[in-house]
Amino acid sequence: MPANQELPHPAMADVELTDVLFALSDPARLQIVRDLADGPLEMAQCGATNPALPKSTKSHLMKVLREAGIIRNEPRGRERLVSLRRDELDATFPGLLDGVLGTTRR
Structure with a gap:
C-alpha cells in the first residue's frame, strides 16, 4: 500500500465497546497503544519494543486497532x-483508556 494512501477510520458513533475491548485484549496491540499514549509516532516506531515482529504482523495489529477506532493511521x-484517538475515545467511553493503561489523564 502506498504511504500516501488514506485509510478508512470509523466514526466514533460506529465504534462498539466490544470491538475496542477485543483490540486491547492482545498484548502486542496493547503495547502499541501504550507506546502511543505519549503522542503520535511514525509507523516504523510503533511496536519498536519487539523488533522481531514481522512487518505483516505489525500491519495486521495496526489494522485491528484502526478498525476498532482506537488509532488513526494517516499519510505523512x-x-x-x-496516533491514539484519545480525546474521541475518552468522550465516547469515559475512563476506559485510563483504566486499561493504568494512567490518570492530566
Whole structure:
C-alpha cells in the first residue's frame, strides 16, 4: 500500500465497546497503544519494543486497532503517522483508556 494512501477510520458513533475491548485484549496491540499514549509516532516506531515482529504482523495489529477506532493511521509524506484517538475515545467511553493503561489523564 502506498504511504500516501488514506485509510478508512470509523466514526466514533460506529465504534462498539466490544470491538475496542477485543483490540486491547492482545498484548502486542496493547503495547502499541501504550507506546502511543505519549503522542503520535511514525509507523516504523510503533511496536519498536519487539523488533522481531514481522512487518505483516505489525500491519495486521495496526489494522485491528484502526478498525476498532482506537488509532488513526494517516499519510505523512513517505511515512505514516499513527496516533491514539484519545480525546474521541475518552468522550465516547469515559475512563476506559485510563483504566486499561493504568494512567490518570492530566
